[in-house]
Amino acid sequence: MSELSTIxxxxxxxxxxxxxxxxxxxxxxxxxxxxxxxxGPLAADVHGDRGVLETLADDLAGLPVDLxxxxxxxxxxxxxxxxxxxxxxxxxxxxxLADFAGVKDKVSEITERAMRGELAFEGALRERVGMxxxxxxxxLQACYDQRVRLNPGAETLVRTMAAHGARCALVSGGFTFxxxxxxxxxxxHLNRANTLIERDGALTGEVGDPILGKEAKLAALREExxxxxLTPADALAVGDGANDLAMIEAAGLGVAxxxxxxxxxxxxxxxxxxxxxxxxxxxxxxxxxxxx
Numbered sequence: 001m002s003e004l005s006t007i008x009x010x011x012x013x014x015x016x017x018x019x020x021x022x023x024x025x026x027x028x029x030x031x032x033x034x035x036x037x038x039x040g041p042l043a044a045d046v047h048g049d050r051g052v053l054e055t056l057a058d059d060l061a062g063l064p065v066d067l068x069x070x071x072x073x074x075x076x077x078x079x080x081x082x083x084x085x086x087x088x089x090x091x092x093x094x095x096x097l098a099d100f101a102g103v104k105d106k107v108s109e110i111t112e113r114a115m116r117g118e119l120a121f122e123g124a125l126r127e128r129v130g131m132x133x134x135x136x137x138x139x140l141q142a143c144y145d146q147r148v149r150l151n152p153g154a155e156t157l158v159r160t161m162a163a164h165g166a167r168c169a170l171v172s173g174g175f176t177f178x179x180x181x182x183x184x185x186x187x188x189h190l191n192r193a194n195t196l197i198e199r200d201g202a203l204t205g206e207v208g209d210p211i212l213g214k215e216a217k218l219a220a221l222r223e224e225x226x227x228x229x230l231t232p233a234d235a236l237a238v239g240d241g242a243n244d245l246a247m248i249e250a251a252g253l254g255v256a257x258x259x260x261x262x263x264x265x266x267x268x269x270x271x272x273x274x275x276x277x278x279x280x281x282x283x284x285x286x287x288x289x290x291x292x
Contacts, residue, residue, distance in 0.1 A: 015042035016273035040287035068269035083239030084172035100139040117242030121213040133205025153276030218246040
């Protein structure tokens, strides 16, 4: 018997609709001797041998449910470190700014390639920001007001973890103009991002150094856990693009949220069907513990 098989392990099932959820937990109960432990209306834990749970998860892959398999110990994380664009919020802010500048198609294509890991992040960022040269800074506020919305469950995720003692950090390869506002709206304790350079009321097409990318996100994870006297195993990291991959791989629970294939393949768990409150269920929170 392997050492992993002796560690108490849990499979969390979160459904996108009642029928799929009922089918998933019914299959789980047919395979396992233990009944489900209900966490919320469409969320439950099932306990068992890791190998059996992994086989069960494979069997459930065709259903619109989100799953996480992990040790029972240390499920509730003390640090949340989250990407912003297309994770905590609904858009890529740089692409939306490019729309105001009339170059969205060109910028979006580069963004997509960078997120898939096909382009180096720093070079791709400088190229895209260069296309914004001359855009009036008033477009930033208009973009935020008109385009940016918190993704479903984002505020509940952050405020619930904060209320239970976790430090919550928003770390983005985007821009401080947006992270500062999103962090306040969602309840993050801190935010880190890049800085757009402006002059005489317009963007210069430049971004401040050093650029915050993949390695800086990993560094933020390590710095924040060290400051709290913790290790990366005590952190939950969530993101969707290639520049999130290092922090997702390093965290005790790394989650790919509607992510590119390169990220989904390496993450501990994926959220493809449900909302961000699923990250709370993955940690064993019950719906009645949520803060909204």
